[in-house]
Amino acid sequence: MSSRDRATEVEGLYAEAAQWHVNAGGETIHAKRLSGRWRTFKWLTASVWLVFFLGPYLRWDGRQAVLFDIPNRQYHLFGATVLPQDFWMLSLLLLFFAILLAVVTAVVGRAWCGYFCFQTVWTDVFTWIEERLEGPPAARRRLDQAPFATRLRARLPKHLLWLVIGWFTGFSFVAWFVDAPTLWRTFFTGEAGVAAYVTVALFTAGTYVLAGFLREQTCFWLCPYARIQGVMLDPTTLVPAYDTGRGEPRGRLRRGGEAAAGQGDCIDCNQCVAVCPTGVDIRQGQQEGCITCALCIDACDQVMDKVGKARGLIRYASLDELEGRPTRPLVLRPRVWLYGGILTLALAGIVYGLASLAALDLKVLHERAPLFVRLSDGSIQNRYTLKLLNKTPEPLAVEIRVSGPPGLEVSGLERPIQAAAGVVTPALVFVRVPESALAAEQQPVVFHAEARRGDGQRLDTARESVFIAPAP
């Protein structure tokens, strides 16, 4: 390689480095706010979060409808009470949401990021406030350069409002875990728990810093989901995309609104970049910074209307569609079927779990050391530990009946078991089977539990266990 070639190569690298722009938060992005279809849609989806703020005030049967009562280890979901024993449902719930995220991403890209994520929604609200109080992006950029005292005076209201929102965010979060009206009363008299104050403080600070300052930096550098999306998207996924074939070669319009010969539809007005809350250029294709909020679609459509061209230069499209490959309908994609299948299974499990939440739950643990004991008369004895979970708010006297091999005798159940409310009551039970009835090494025994509530309602449940004997 000649020295001239090497010099050209080195300069080429520098040229590339100069163009390579890493958004590391050096400058604040002041995105332009335009109205439009997707803007309206984003407000609608963001309003889902009103449930977060208002949900705790919903009442049901004289108590908070949804209350995650951690000190008492019970979760109230409307009429149902979920105890730690039912927590297998939580794993299904987490599976459901994890897969939901995957399936949504596979079909329509990062819809969560663009329309629902608390980081982007709160940031959206914070910048909306910014615009209301400090004016459009140009005015805000000017203010960035102003002396400190001017900036302070101009921005104090915004910061106060941000902190108030942050405080409400934390307070609403805590209100899901303690009785909300009580929290309103105790929080200001200093009687609320330390955990409540710490949580509200952390949320206030966290919301203020994350939505006020870190903003898109969170999506770029902190959020793992932004990074794993690469394996969830495929060429059939619908994402806001720039139609390169139609737009390129891009170029500014000449005076009089005429395009040069051979020029594409993109007039290089940069509006798509100006409105982007993360400051990316969608014309460079799908990238980690794109949260698929579709605000660039609104911007581009407005420009296309103004210059008299068809909308959709930036639109929701798949890579296959843009590159002219045949597109497969949703139902023919195995990924959608697989994700959908897991989703249905998880949902079915949760529905089954909630539907079968019994007020009385019986578990039977068979003793393992020893599995069985031979008694003087040759009969075999097994020892069981019963665990009775009483989910009603009143103590219950539970009668237990055991059925199994003929001639079976039970001790330990002479009196009903007094099961206290809301806790597990253990009881030791011994079952003896005479030598003549020992037909197999393992025989089923069934424990039937029955109790009557104060209002006469009958509760019953049964649990099968095993009776173990030496080989006959």
Added chain:
Amino acid sequence: MADHNPFPGENNTGHIWDSDLRELQNPPPRWWMIGFWTSILWVVGYTILYPSWPVGEEATPGILGWTQIEEYERGVAQIEARRAEFESRIGALGVEEILADPGLTQYTLASAKVLFGDNCAACHGSGGQGNPGYPVLADDDWLYGGSTAKLTETITQGRKGNMVAHQDILSAEEVDTLARWTVEMSQGEPGSEAGWQLFSTKGCSGCHGPTANGVLAELPGGEVITVGAADLTDRIWRFEPGGYESARHTILYGVNQSGVEQTREAVMPAFGPTARVEDVEIRRLDPQEIKKLVVYVHLLGGGL
């Protein structure tokens, strides 16, 4: 290094080699620097507040005066305070009263599980299932009686079995007859005439009782008098694996016979608070612990 910068406006540091190789300014983001300096401040604050710098044998104490052992001790004190209520009740009540209270019984079981594991399980098995030569505690066959009073006595004072070796007392034929008779008895059969004859005349019934069930006399109230001799009429063998050979061995060499090489060993040490081992007084279990163990053993299955 160039004196003037031939690449103006490029944001380089001015360090240029070979006329075109230069170092660019690429500072970390501000939020990163804030995190960096905050971490340093944190370390400074932490080392002032908490023990940190090693000085000689010790470390600088830190102005909060926190120590790990104190935190541990506070934790222990907390759990002891919760246990105290149960412990005082166990101290005040008898074994039968504890067994009548399901909540207290559960506490006692949980507490005694550790004691059983430390003191009993090595011989009697983790669940009282016994080991070759060591009795099963989960069955209803008790050499010295299974009442809670007898259990307390056994644990406190220990036990030592005793059976004469009959190798020089009985003829081989007699031993054979008796061993066969024992097997018959254990299977619920009446037992041979010849066996009963030997049992009654050769001194066996002196310990094993007139009906061979190990009981010398029954007292009103259900207590029994025994010397720890096995019940020969039940299905349980004192020395595994049981059967003819086992029985013959025990008859020939006896139990705990000094000077008899093949004798059976059956010794349980005393666990009482003032137990003596080789004339040295040692402390093993206090009455409270023994009381818990009695409840535990009683509920292994044999006390019912």
